[in-house]
Amino acid sequence: MAEFLKGLLLSVLTEKCYEEYFEKYNFLDGPCMAATLSKGLGIGIIAGSILVKVPQILKILGSKSAEGINIYGVYLELFAITANFAYSYVMGFPFSAWGEGTFLAIQTAIIAASVLHYGGSTGTAGLFLATYTGIVSALVSGFTPTDVLWTMQAVNVPIIVIAKSIQVITNYKNGSTGQLSAITCLLLFGGSIARIFTSLVETGDFIIIVTYCVSTVANGAIVAQLFWYWNVGKGTQTKNKKKKKHA
Template identity: 35%
Template sequence: MTAVTQNLPKFISDLGISIIGEKCYSSLVKNLDVGDVECLKYSLSKGLGIGIVVGGSIMKVPQLLLILSGRSARGLSLPAYVLETLAYAITAAYSYRNEFPFSTYGENLFLTIQNTIITLLIIYFPTPSLRNVQAIGPQLAIASAASVASAVALYILPKDILSLLQMATLPLSLFSKLPQIMQNARAQSTGQLSAFAVVSQIVGCLARLFTTATEVGDLIVTAGFALALVLNLVLGAQMWMYWGNDHREDFGKTQIGSLSEKEKEDWASERQGRVDVVVTPKSPVPRHTASPSGRKWARKVD
């Protein structure tokens, strides 16, 4: 078997070496040494990391589709998404500036981009009670400018300040989830929150704890993923508790007591599939057109 693994095509061997390194490639692939625990852990970490990066690139797509298809961001907390996006962006910038392997932080870059789009959609599709058409345009412009300015600032900040910001992602992660958790509890519903995104974040945090401990060993980053895991588990529990509690505002759920008498009658007619036809009565026949005998003629309409 080693005769085959030692003579693999060059593009395959180059790819393997680029992922797990020369040492582990020689041990695990060329020599088939499955007893090399250190290289096994490292290779597993690399595989998980690449899988998380790929998954992170589409993790929030179902959430985006839910908002666009329903043309509503009902149930999504704007402060929660703003803080979560900032935490993702700081982690991506901190990891990039410290030259960590892309497989250990790549999903943060993709999640930052997707969360930015979702945040803009929350502003574009506000809840009906908060809708102000004239203010949507300026709010979108301010949010877009703030996103660009934040990206530039994170790219040019000194590393020591960026390290402090990375420490700040711990409270950011906490406060980014609390508004969404509180909103879900208050409404007894998760609204347009995507179950796929929540479950994916739970799985991703579990895998990230392993990959960070194996490849990076940064306690600040590890603590951030641990806190995010706990908060995502709370959101997952709410998804399970409030599943099906979709309180949509539609005409069929409007309280009848709040309608006028005519609206009640119209609503009842529509519910029964019945349309009332009102026939305007004709004016009375003038006295000079009456019959000579003085009788009043009437026609019975069946």
């Protein structure tokens, strides 16, 4: 039993940190505290990512509409997610540093297919899913040159800005956030903040750290719009109720 518990702990801790915590009882070792916190955050983010976009998917399916969701913004976001996890996988970074990308990619692909389907292009939605599956297989197969994957990751920075800007502009033009899920947007924002720390500790990869910094700012802009249009909507509803009373 003791060996089983040790093996379980070593899946989260390094040998050095296990020794510091459970043999020397030094629970205040700085590097180990940072590494453990990072690993814990990473596992938490991955666990949360399994369902992070499910509220968005359910909202689209429930309303049978993808109104307010810009398909080009979804495509660009999917590219950014895919480039990130494919690059991290091939570079051999710990799964805890990028694992949520796999789940986010699956859910984002479903959202893209749903937008196409409810936009009247069911055939295109099926073709899109098949093509995307083939592209991902090629990227993680080991046959794609590392330089290509690094370039894709580097391109992520402007792509994230463009993708989120498209959605921000769409929200502004519509005067609302449409079928965007507040829960999903808030989780993405919180996750990107946490990923800055975990990337610093677990990868030290400059381009990935910059990507998450930019992603945090971009996700924050959409979260700000959610609160803004929610308040505007509440104000409009209050005014309408007053008008009905005076009528």
